[in-house]
Amino acid sequence: MRVEELGEAGLLARVIPLLPTEALLGPGDDAAVLAAPDGRVVATTDVLVEGRDFRRDWSSGADVGWKAAAQNLADVAAMGATATGLLVSLGLPGDLPVAWVEDFAAGLAAACRHFGTVVVGGDLSGASEIVVSVTALGDLAGRPPLLRSGARAGDVVVLAGTEPGRSAGGLAALLAGGSGGALVEAHRRPAPPLSLGPAAARAGAHALMDVSDGLLRDAGRIAAASGVVLDLHLGAGPLRAAADHLAAEAGVEASTAEGWVLTGGEDHGLLGTFAAGADLPDGFRVIGSVRVGPGAVLVDGVRWSGSGVGWDHFGG
């Protein structure tokens, strides 16, 4: 059965029961009502477009539902907040199989259960390609938000979550005609370390952000916002290990693996800085240091001259 045969009300009646929707007021009225016990609410939104952010032959509906949730939840965690709920809008071609939408909902539901959140609302529209727009809300539990602008000279640069570059390695495997394996799975189902966002805030992190567009590009955003230099250590330590693991696992040259580590997007790790000597929450690894200087990123003390500097949605 196709989406246009079932219609809007029929589709909602099939999909909403698949989702966890517990809230002060869940889907079904003009708007939802969520608890915001802190007296503030964290809010972020991301859009995924078929053919640009995902391909139906490379990712199942469930994969897309998972990823749409995960990447928004990572943005909430990157503020040091805990997610309180998602709103999910879909633009759908009329000839799309209803099974794809049900599969999407199943992946979205799986992510909600895994990460501990709910879907409180959304919207449906027709479209000529699948468009998924998710808004995530979160609670700061009384703490100040963790910003990109808080890094200070003398800090250590830290990273938590999946080893960087794995999603890029999976994407490269798909581009080369592959279809499975752990790297492809990392690309399809990112698993951001959400609980480490609030943990970083409690431990006094100076800055934190979600790595969605590649380590160099996103570290550059912290550097620019904070007015400091971030020097990432690729010669030794966790980034070296990540590149070595990737080179072995994917059977690629070290330079290719280093490119994935530094410029591959969509790993959704948490990148931040702490005062040197701070007691880091388990899961954060030191990958660099912060120095005085004019908003730039270095790799082992020099500008990166390898390929790629991350993702621009218009190729600019």
Place this chain on the structure above:
Amino acid sequence: MRVEELGEAGLLARVIPLLPTEALLGPGDDAAVLAAPDGRVVATTDVLVEGRDFRRDWSSGADVGWKAAAQNLADVAAMGATATGLLVSLGLPGDLPVAWVEDFAAGLAAACRHFGTVVVGGDLSGASEIVVSVTALGDLAGRPPLLRSGARAGDVVVLAGTEPGRSAGGLAALLAGGSGGALVEAHRRPAPPLSLGPAAARAGAHALMDVSDGLLRDAGRIAAASGVVLDLHLGAGPLRAAADHLAAEAGVEASTAEGWVLTGGEDHGLLGTFAAGADLPDGFRVIGSVRVGPGAVLVDGVRWSGSGVGWDHFGG
């Protein structure tokens, strides 16, 4: 200049300064932070797709920006809440003129200033047609939300805002090759009576909703959620006046005008119920009554047999 020539960062640098963005934390980090003084937050989302929800030859970018804000803000008001901020995502074709996006931002900014809210975040992606996804957040100021399920037998049915059917009349004019006039303007720039949402809550309204899909269809949602019959008065009163005004203004038969009044979407009035004899806030007009019965809508005591029952995004 086209969107793909400017790139994502360039586009954001042009557009964000056009918008009012005051918040505890506005655009630029992983997420925004808004005040939620009530300890709860109202949240709603809507998506507009080019060629389905708007046409570029019929609505300017500024019109689309205005409408995207207005329709989401109407959903917040329909809960009895006051908007605290918007998140706005755009999917844009690479060959779209940057001027369209700037015009969109100008219309969005005009709506924010008119309605008293701000844009706190958003996202950009490429897409093959323009997709606008807006999430609106709001505050209940300590009151319970106004639901669709609160209507009671014996209530009066009330409506506030633009006379119903004007947006449909404007759409009909555009379909017939027209390009201007007050009805077309009503279609392009809906002006929901936002302050009457909280006013209805303070005055003890039993139910309230935003009329986006046509009076009959949306009244049917109140009737179904509340388990009552809503009987709308078309023979006399405000709906009769609305149909007569439309027939005269558009030069159409009474039956056509009545169809617009009852089934035309996108007027974004506020439809609700109050106890009979309640002191209605200025701007609400009585258009019907609520009776015991099984979730249905009548027009002057009988089922509507005219054309159209509102809008389905997949034509189902």
